[in-house]
Amino acid sequence: MKISELVKMALVNILGNKVRAFLTALGVIVGAATIILVVAVGKGGQASVAQQFAKLNAGTIFVMSSQSGTYKKPLTTKDVAAIREKAPAVGQVTVLINGKAESSFNNRDYRGDVVGVFPEAQPLNNLKVQAGRFISQDDNKQRNKVVVLGSEVAKELFGDDTVTALSSTVKVHQRNLKVVGVLERLGDATGGVNFDESAIVPYEVAEKYILGTTVYPRMVAQARDLASVPAAMSQIAGVLRETHRLRGDDDFFLRDAGSKLAAAQDSARTMSLMLVIVATIVLVVGGIGIMNVMLVSVKERTREIGILKAIGARKKDILLQFLLEAVIISLAGGIVGVSLGLLMLPLMKYAGLKAIPSTLGVVLGMVFSVATGTFFGYYPAKKAADLSPLEALSYD
Structure with missing residues (x-):
């Protein structure tokens, strides 16, 4: 059978059960919308981190007095003078x-x-x-x-x-x-x-x-340059230990802006990864829904499958017909989900989240949707293709 005929038959079966098709696609719709929001929020988080540190040189070093029980001496202008004199990397x-x-x-x-x-x-x-x-x-x-x-x-x-x-x-x-x-x-x-x-x-x-x-x-x-940050931090610590006459623990601590930026970026990436995992779980659940509905559909249409095989339809034709139904449902769900996700992006600001729409989110939403339909639709389609014509025709 021609692909065009198989597509037409798949569409007829889908349109003949609109409510079932919508409920089947619902998981994919939610999953695709979630991916759009996840990618947008992830990019928004990365943009927020970049904006936060844009006005801060990565070579900046912060030195703060320890406020623990071992606190001995505050930082002073004399410490600044000593660092200027004895820390060449600063x-x-x-x-x-x-x-x-x-x-x-x-x-x-x-x-x-x-x-x-x-x-x-x-x-x-x-x-x-x-x-x-x-x-x-x-x-x-x-x-x-x-x-x-x-x-x-x-x-x-x-x-x-x-x-x-x-x-x-x-x-x-x-x-x-x-x-x-x-x-x-x-x-x-x-x-x-x-x-x-x-x-x-x-x-x-x-x-x-x-x-x-x-x-x-x-x-x-x-620091004089980015490569000098470790040396600058080491020299500052050495000077302060000398000026504060320390023998035990430091009464100060240092933090460089580069490490803060890296930590903030890591946090943003971790949050994005967690959200992607959530979206993947939603899509898997949606895919399981597609597989269950398709298995029920195969059972209901057993005699139809027998008739198609009796008039010359090959296993490949039956497989493609049912697989195309799953793919079309997931594709439609992906389109609706992506559109819904894009429409929801402006609402993210009311939740205090910065969301930036991207082509990557749209592509991922559609690819994952179609992949979900293909993967979870294959088993029911193969089961339909493997049915014996005699058993299928005699099924009541």
Whole structure:
């Protein structure tokens, strides 16, 4: 028999049992839609990780004081000076201090962070000034009562009026500080500090007048290049052990941005893999449904199979007819499932998930759907093809 005739016969049988065909395809529909969502969410997760670390150099190293029971000595400006002198693999290094504080102007308040910095914090954290200037070395030497506002703080206190902001005095932790700059939006926190939600002040001002000694300073360093990161970390650790006169455990710990990026990427990949496994399980369940329905269909159409064989249909023709039915059902289910998945993508933002549609998701959805129908439809089709004509005709 010609393929066109077999396809026509398969379509007639499917259309003759529309409800059954829909229920058979339901598992494939859900599976294909799941694959579309899984791939989109996976790509969204990878994009979010890339965006989060895009403004952070992979050669950046964070140094934090240990807050365990073995804590002995905080990080200081003397440690920074020693690292600059004795750690040749380190290109830049600075110390900063941060803690919670309320910023206010007139009747507007913003509860965020206050961060004490030196000028080196700007290039190390990729901070860009939208208006005005950043904290200078003179501000620290003279302990000037000035502040640079993060984008969120400035927006909450002044809206989009940066002109008014630069001519105003705000209260930070009940201290009057003159606004000298407003930062551009940075995005996600870097090294545990969200500069968008912070009031940035001179380090000496934060330490003496606002935060005192109740918080732990931290350092941000940058290796001369990516290949120098291990050497830079080793040299920083050696210098700190020397300046802190340690004989036992370290009273600090180091973390490089590259390892954080790798860990975040691994987490995103693991989550994507888990979601793919879930989608595969859904498709397998859908495939089992196809096989069960096709087995029932073979039993119901036993006499029809006998008649076809009696008039000259070959085993190959019977096999192809039933296999085509399974493939057509799964193909239709794949098309509906992919379309449904694409329509559901905009809803992902309401679940707090970033989803990016891709050609890969569509291709995988269709390939897995057809493969499911072919794999699970083969056994019923073969069983139909192997029926004896005499047994089939005599079946009641």
